[in-house]
Amino acid sequence: MQRAVFLDRDGVINRAIVRHGKPYPPSGLDELDILPDVPEALFRLRSAGFRLIVVTNQPDVARGTQTREAVEAIHAAMLADLPIDEFRVCYHDDADRCTCRKPAPGMLLAATAQHQIDLGDSFLVGDRWRDVEAGHRAGCTTILIDHRYAEPQPVQPDVQVSSMAEAADWILARLGEDPRQGKESNSMKLLKDLTVKIFADGADRSEMLELSAKPYIKGFTTNPTLMHKAGITDYRAFARDIIQAIPDRPICFEVFSDESAEMERQAYEIAGWGANVYVKIPVTNTCREPSYALVKRLSHDGVKVNATAMLTLTQVREVAEAVAGGAPCYVSVFAGRIADTGRDPVPLMAAAVQLLRPIPNAELIWASPRELLNIFQADSVGCHIVTATHDILKKLPLVGKDLAERSLETVRMFYDDASKAGFRL
Numbered sequence: 001m002q003r004a005v006f007l008d009r010d011g012v013i014n015r016a017i018v019r020h021g022k023p024y025p026p027s028g029l030d031e032l033d034i035l036p037d038v039p040e041a042l043f044r045l046r047s048a049g050f051r052l053i054v055v056t057n058q059p060d061v062a063r064g065t066q067t068r069e070a071v072e073a074i075h076a077a078m079l080a081d082l083p084i085d086e087f088r089v090c091y092h093d094d095a096d097r098c099t100c101r102k103p104a105p106g107m108l109l110a111a112t113a114q115h116q117i118d119l120g121d122s123f124l125v126g127d128r129w130r131d132v133e134a135g136h137r138a139g140c141t142t143i144l145i146d147h148r149y150a151e152p153q154p155v156q157p158d159v160q161v162s163s164m165a166e167a168a169d170w171i172l173a174r175l176g177e178d179p180r181q182g183k184e185s186n187s188m189k190l191l192k193d194l195t196v197k198i199f200a201d202g203a204d205r206s207e208m209l210e211l212s213a214k215p216y217i218k219g220f221t222t223n224p225t226l227m228h229k230a231g232i233t234d235y236r237a238f239a240r241d242i243i244q245a246i247p248d249r250p251i252c253f254e255v256f257s258d259e260s261a262e263m264e265r266q267a268y269e270i271a272g273w274g275a276n277v278y279v280k281i282p283v284t285n286t287c288r289e290p291s292y293a294l295v296k297r298l299s300h301d302g303v304k305v306n307a308t309a310m311l312t313l314t315q316v317r318e319v320a321e322a323v324a325g326g327a328p329c330y331v332s333v334f335a336g337r338i339a340d341t342g343r344d345p346v347p348l349m350a351a352a353v354q355l356l357r358p359i360p361n362a363e364l365i366w367a368s369p370r371e372l373l374n375i376f377q378a379d380s381v382g383c384h385i386v387t388a389t390h391d392i393l394k395k396l397p398l399v400g401k402d403l404a405e406r407s408l409e410t411v412r413m414f415y416d417d418a419s420k421a422g423f424r425l
Contacts, residue, residue: 001118009056011127021150028070037165043347044168046083054087055107062093080314083351103133125167132157143167191399196379201387203230212246219250221387243274252306254280271303280306283315292322299326306330316352324359336368350381
């Protein structure tokens with residue numbers, strides 16, 4: 001049996017439009033505003049093994065003031081950034097007397113029947129009495145996010161909070177399963193203790209050969225940008241030379257066409273260069289056309305694919321479906337590029353680990369790291385592989401170094417540089 005957190009939408013995930021003290025849904029994407037604490041809260045719940053199901057009343061469709069297409073567009077935008085497993089929507093109004101419109105528990109019961117959910121071990125988070133009553137009638141523990149709307153609250157929840165973050169805190173504390181708690185400190189874990197595999201990322205031949213002598217380097221990745229910076233002009237010759245020089249570990253080479261048929265042709269040629277070769281296929285081309293169908297064809301034809309350049313959980317879900325049952329493959333999520341946007345990649349990567357858990361032929365790569373700490377973060381959330389550039393790998397001797405000694409080294413560096421510069425005051 002699965003556990004679930006059922007979520008109302010407006011006022012729980014996104015900011016409700018409040019008029020005269022009553023909440024209303026956004027009319028479209030231009031009014032959609034995800035509440036700031038929601039992404040991390042949902043990632044934490046997803047990482048703890050909960051199925052996240054949105055159950056939402058959208059009666060404005062029946063009333064003719066909103067279209068079903070507008071509602072679905074909002075849900076598609078949410079799926080792109082949040083670890084939501086599914087949406088269940090009631091488009092009826094009270095006059096329709098349906099069994100799905102909350103406070104009726106129909107949407108919760110239908111999801112329970114489909115996914116074998118243990119309602120007694122599940123939760124409902126809402127912001128109105130209809131949500132609370134639906135949860136009670138289904139047999140869930142109910143949590144009300146109190147926005148102090150100007151409307152009666154005839155049904156009392158099991159617990160009342162002020163935000164989705166507080167709701168997640170309460171659920172996880174009750175179960176003792178918050179993935180943020182009880183982990184061994186990254187700073188205390190040594191390189192020999194890591195379970196994540198380190199792949200060197202680069203295109204400098206001498207550096208790659210030097211790293212191939214390190215037993216902790218378990219594979220290699222490269223891409224056209226790195227190869228261009230390294231001054232490589234003959235792609236095929238460089239790749240074949242590296243494969244011959246490093247035949248005993250996985251090496252990933254990327255297609256570089258923007259057209260699907262040519263990408264496929266290149267993929268088969270690259271795959272033929274060696275049994276240790278994985279072919280990197282970008283998740284879309286430059287025209288935003290997804291590569292899921294191509295990834296599926298290649299994977300199920302025996303090509304070892306590295307689906308790359310992913311930044312959203314929607315992309316991870318689609319690729320997971322494409323490669324399930326296929327050849328061994330890698331799923332590369334660019335955690336560093338996620339961090340570049342000001343988002344913490346750790347919760348998203350933890351959720352990606354969960355998404356790939358049922359796909360035994362797929363390994364998750366924490367790609368594009370920005371610092372040495374990312375290696376330990378990747379290990380902590382359960383990623384199979386982390387890539388690292390030569391500049392990051394050069395810092396590995398610092399792992400576990402005494403911080404007081406490191407502080408002294410820093411002071412000495414400042415002093416020596418000031419002396420070399422001849423500064424005077």
